[in-house]
Amino acid sequence: MECTISTMGCNASADYSKHKYNETAIKATVLIQRWYRCKRAQLEVRRRYSLTIFESIEYADEQEQTQLSNFFTFMLEHRVHRGEVAHTSSGSHVSPDADSYVIEYEKIDVPDSYRGPRLSFPLNIAHAKALLNALKNRQLLHPRYVLQLLHETRRLLKEKPNITHVSVSYFKEITICGDLHGNLDDLLLVFHKNGLPSEINPYVFNGDFVDRGKNSMEILIILFVFLLIYPNDFHLNRGNHEDYILNMKYGFTKEVLKKYKVHGMTILYHLRDIFSWLPLATLVNNKVLIVHGGISDTTDLDSLNLLERNKLKTLMKLPKLETDRKNQVKIQGIPLGYPELSQWSSHPELTEEERKQVLDILWSDPKKQHGCNLNRRRGAGCCFGPDTTEQLLKKYNLKMLIRSHEFKLNGYDLTHDGKVITIFSASNYYEEGSNRGAYIRMNPDLVPRFVQYQVCTSTGKRKNWERVKTIEQSALQTLQERIFVHKQKLMDTFAKYDCNNTGRISVSDWAAVMESVLQLKLPWRTLKSRLVKTDPDGNVDYMSCFYYMDTARPMHQVQPTLVETLCKYRKDLQVIFNIIDEDESGLISPDEFRKTWKIFSSYLGIHSHDEAIDKLAQSIDYNKDGYIDFSEFLEAFHVVRKLENKAA
Structure with missing residues (x-):
């Protein structure tokens, strides 16, 4: 009996110990999970506010661009006139027709020492594959072939309507890509995953091929080559960055001049004309509208289809009063004189309503609230609500709107109950690891299938917290630059809130000053600990903004x-x-x-x-x-x- 009792006692003790161990293990597991989720949430907050910083400063830069548009136009025109004289005096041949800046490509010799890709027209898929391989290995296409390619591309684009109509079948699904912004690796990865363009594998590229990235010229060359090979199955829409004024600010002009020193200006002026001939929209099966930016409550597809799109070389335009003021500028008492501005930056051939039609579809963004108002974040286009979307879809019997134009963390986004889709194809847009790119596959059911990707160099070798830290540091660095260039105005505004000259103001006042001066719409309270120091009472040492x-x-x-x-x-x-x-x-x-x-x-x-x-x-x-x-x-x-x- 004792033995039995002893045995029972041992089992009870063992069960109790096991129960206590399990309970401790469960508590530890719960604590670890809670800690892990907390850390993941903190990382996600840091990543999101970093991306918000990048995006806000990007839009603010676009607003500031408008005040410099006419000036850059004048400067570029000034250089072109001198360049034209220089080319002529050096024996180059300049055509006297409308393409007066385009040197006759036949007169440009390709030396035997040239080891890059060679093109012969008409192009075929073998040329395209050879070119892809060469550009992948960072070879430069000779300017003779570039100019011939641009000449042929312009000729083809002039035959295209403003709105391209395409159809798909179960044997011919269409692929829709968004912004690439000079990221050649993204384009190559899309072709690798999705296959090269062909008669049974059509593509639509929805604008913003250039600027910001380092390989905008290579992207244009590839896109134009496939356009010439498959003119009925490869489609390009114009984006807001297919604009020579923006190109001067965001890198494309500099890239071309660096890569093609002798013929760079000629290439740029040919591209200025080509960009103006790019179609404005694409309609898939008459049910899906694809435009770069968006729409407004005055968007009229019939009007868009009739206007002379090539007359809009740029959409950047200053108010007349501002232009007149600039025209009176004098340097050392000598008037600059801006006779060319009227023909470059104004649009006498198009009405203001026609210009607005194009501006809205290239620059607009969707919003959650009803209504349609000026897009103040970008300084151009509209912010359109779900009611505006519904109005346009109903008017033209459409199913959905596909657009690009906006950075998206996952490469795509659905708004307005899924009726507006944003597709963004440039991965690592702000910093390596900052976002994925994506494209859309669509069959006759017109149900979009999203394919995500991300170009990886070192991203896959780094831990998540390391990637977030890099993105955060880069974003804060960019923000601090903007704080510095507004230092004097910030100090003057801070002083108005610091009546006793203590060097301290409340957090609310500090956030209000930062927003009023920088106009970035950022979560300043969240960013406070990363930008300034506070005293024990919680007040902000505002001079620490600049420490x-x-x-x-x-x-x-x-x-x-x-x-x-x-x-x-x-x-x-x-x-x-x-x-x-x-x-x-x-x-x-x-x-x-x-x-x-x-x-x-x-x-x-x-x-x-x-x-x-x-x-x-x-x-x-x-x-x-x-x-x-x-x-x-x-x-x-x-x-x-x-x-x-x-x-x-």
Whole structure:
């Protein structure tokens, strides 16, 4: 009996211990899961606010672009006239017709030493495959072939209607791609996953082929080659970045001039014309409308189909009053004179209503609320609600609207009850690991199937928290640059809230000042801990906004506001210099620097004393020949994080 009792006692003790162990293990598991989910949530918050920073600053840059449009137009026209004379004097052949800037490609010799891809027309799929392989290996297509390709592309596009009609079947599904923005690897990955274009594998590329990325020219070459091979099964829509004014700001102009030094300007002017001939929209089975940006409450497909689209070389336009003011600019007492502006930046051939029709479909974005209003984030187009979408779909008996134009974390997004689809095909858009790209496959049922992807170099080798940290640091760096270039205005506004001159204001006041000055619509309270320091009472030390920033080049004797202005407009100054750099050497002399700055500052109405400009010019480290690499000089003003540990 004792033995039995003893046995029973041991079993009870063992069961109790096992129960306690299981309970502890369960509690530990729950705690680990809770900790893991908390960390994942924190990482996701950091990633999302980082992407919000990138997106907000991108839209703010687009707004600022409009005030410089006419100026860049004048500068580019000024260079073209000189370039035309230079080409003529050097024996190049310039056609006297409407393509006066297009050198006859037959007169350009391809040397035997050229080892890149060679094209012969008419093109076939063998040419396309050879070209893809060459461009994948970063070979450059000879300018003779580029100009011939552009000539043939323009001829074909002129025959296309404003709205392209395509049909699909179960044996011929269509693929729809969004923004690529110069990311060649994304295009190559799409072709690898989805197959090359063909008569049974049609494609629609929905604009924004260029700018921001490093391989915009290669993307255009590939797209134009397939367009010529499969003119009935390969379709291109115009995006808002197929605009020569935007190209000067966002990198495409610089890319072409760098890759094709001798014929760069000729290529650019041919492309300016080609972009204006790109179709504006695509209709799939008369049920799915594909446009780059979106619609408005005044969008009229019948009007769009009738207007002369090639007359819109650019959609960038300043109000007349602003243009008149700019035209009165004088440099050192001598009027600049802007006779070319009227023919370049205005659109006398089209009515304002026709221009607005195109502007809306290239620049607009959907919103959740009903109604249709001006797109203030971008400074152009509209923000349209679900009622506007429903109105257009009902009017034209459509099923859905597919558009691009907006960064999307997963490469696509559905709004307005799935009736508006955004497709974005540039992965790693802001930073490596920031987002996936995607494309749409669609059969006659017109049910979209999304295919996601992401180009990986080092992304797959890094942990999630490492990728988020990189994205966050890059976003904060970009935001701090913007804070720095508005430093004086921020300090003046902070002072209005700090009546006792304590250097401290409330969190609410700090957030209000940041938003009112920077106009970025960011979650400033969430970002507070990353941008400023607070005292024990929770008030913000507003001067700590600038503790983490400085210019890479010390300028103790230079006017501080001049340095801030140079930082703010360094990209625009680079554009101006690219235009006035006749020998395309990338080098600038002290006199050229003064001239560049004075022209630009006079145009913008920036008042800076000659003495301050001279000190700035003298602070530059010129080489033994008295020149400096202008790109390196501007990068020296790039706002950077200080290396020393601020906490220490």
